[in-house]
């Protein structure tokens with residue numbers, strides 16, 4: 833058994849202005865299209881206190897990534913989310 837990957841997208845007001853709603857939609861579509869509902873848990877988070885930077889904050893398994901824009905999200909899914917899917921005890 834492996835744990836699902838936990839992905840928290842900041843939907844605080846600053847990240848919202850920088851496109852977090854669009855990012856959430858892209859992630860939801862990705863999960864649905866690839867039937868990853870049991871592998872990736874998507875959640876919204878309140879401001880994580882990192883909104884002085886560019887772009888949106890996303891936390892993957894408690895590790896925070898900042899500066900994410902909708903245009904960067906496809907690469908982010910590959911490098912930071914899919915790389916952890918199906919791994920033991922992440």
Ligand code: FES
Nearest residue numbers: 842844847879883
């Ligand atoms: S609103 Fe997202 S980190 Fe503050």
